Structure formats: structure tokens, C-alpha cells
Amino acid sequence: MGEAFRNEATNPVEQAIESRQSTRQFLPTVVPRATLERLLEVASRAPSGTNTQPWKAYVLQGASKDALVAKVCQAHDALRANPALAAEHREEYDYYPEKWVSPYIDRRRENGWSLYGLLGITKGDKDKMHAQHQRNFRFFDAPVGLMFTIDRVMGRGSLMDYGMFLQNIMVAARSHGLHTCPQAAWNGFAKIILPHIGAGADEMLVCGMSLGFADETALVNTFCTPRVSAAEFTKWLD
Numbered sequence: 001m002g003e004a005f006r007n008e009a010t011n012p013v014e015q016a017i018e019s020r021q022s023t024r025q026f027l028p029t030v031v032p033r034a035t036l037e038r039l040l041e042v043a044s045r046a047p048s049g050t051n052t053q054p055w056k057a058y059v060l061q062g063a064s065k066d067a068l069v070a071k072v073c074q075a076h077d078a079l080r081a082n083p084a085l086a087a088e089h090r091e092e093y094d095y096y097p098e099k100w101v102s103p104y105i106d107r108r109r110e111n112g113w114s115l116y117g118l119l120g121i122t123k124g125d126k127d128k129m130h131a132q133h134q135r136n137f138r139f140f141d142a143p144v145g146l147m148f149t150i151d152r153v154m155g156r157g158s159l160m161d162y163g164m165f166l167q168n169i170m171v172a173a174r175s176h177g178l179h180t181c182p183q184a185a186w187n188g189f190a191k192i193i194l195p196h197i198g199a200g201a202d203e204m205l206v207c208g209m210s211l212g213f214a215d216e217t218a219l220v221n222t223f224c225t226p227r228v229s230a231a232e233f234t235k236w237l238d
Helices: 012-019 033-043 062-081 083-088 104-118 126-141 156-174 185-197
Strands: 056-060 144-151 179-183 203-212
Touching (some): 012 156, 033 156, 056 062, 062 083, 062 126, 062 144, 062 185, 126 185, 126 203, 144 185, 156 179
Antiparallel strands (some): 056 144, 144 203, 179 203
């Protein structure tokens, strides 16, 4: 799982953080409900402004997960056939910038082409690109899919709180031998997802997440994204 790219850590917390990565192929092995409940309880210790705790989680398994996968994959295929349908599938908040600039666009391109290159998907191969993108909407075959929402009344700062909650889930999952993949890809299909999970009219989709045991034999799971050194993004003031 890309361990060669990481420093050797002996602290278990550091090990959990450094071994976390976006896993894109899971085994069908069932994750016990007690484990999922524990992960969510641990994650709830995330800090939030004035202790607002703005997170709401929906856990999908079995038939409920399969039904959502079928609905969204159908919509994803329809969108490819008729791009005009994009107007019906708009994200409620801007996850990515409206205008890309360096170094962020460079990192984005490196990430995309490195992954596609590993999988043998060449530039212009729209069929394979579509199929790989749709793997998101199949939860990468994970036995557990999660959807996270927030009340629309909450402010932008609550999304920062939410990020810490999500990170807690992902890091805590490693202590149980589990892997995850946080997914903003679902956000464009909120109008399908929210009614399916029974979310209220005042809720906004934040993201989805795949969770389970990684398929260690899958080529895609050897993909490990690089990080710039702390020296590059840190300024020391004396």
C-alpha cells in the first residue's frame, strides 16, 4: 500500500496517519456493526466551533447500498450520453476552485495522469476514463458506504470542523485494519442520494466515503500520492 514512500514511524498514531490513503479496491469482507459504531463514536471527539458538532452520518450496507449504486451509476451513464443533464446535477458547494492556478492545477494533473497511467488508461480513452470514474459510484466494491450531510444553516467554518471529523474516521479505521476513500465525486448526485438515505430537506451533502478491508493484490492500491515537504509550506517566525 505504498509503504515505500513513507518514513518509518514507531508511534501508532503516526503509523495510522501515514498509512492512510485513498483505497480504490476493497474486499467483500463484512465489517462488524460494532466496529463501525466505534469508529463513529471515536470520530465524534473531533473539535468543532463552540461544540456545534455539525456532522450527520448515514451508513449504507447490503441492499440499501446496492440500490444507491444502481441509481447513481444509471444517472452517471445518462450524463455521459447527454451532457446537458449536468444542469440537474450541480454540487451545492464549491469543493474545487472556479479557476485553477499553479501549483494546484499541476498537482491535480500529476495525480490524475499518474493514476490513469498505472491503470493503462491513455489520454483520450473516454470509455475507460468513464468506467474508472464510475468506480467511485460503486464504492470501489467496499462493503460499507457512508454519506455525510450538514444542515444548510451552518456556516463555512463548520465544513472545517467536518473535515476533522472525517479525518478521525479515516485514521481510526486504520487501527482496525480498515481502509477508506473519501469521495467528493458523489456531490453532484445529491438530489438522488439525499432522498435515498432519508435526509431532511434542510440537509446538504458534504461527501461520501468507502470503507472496508483493502484488496492488497489490486494494482490500483499501489498508487500512493506524493506530498511536498513541510519545509515547502512552512514559514518560521522568530
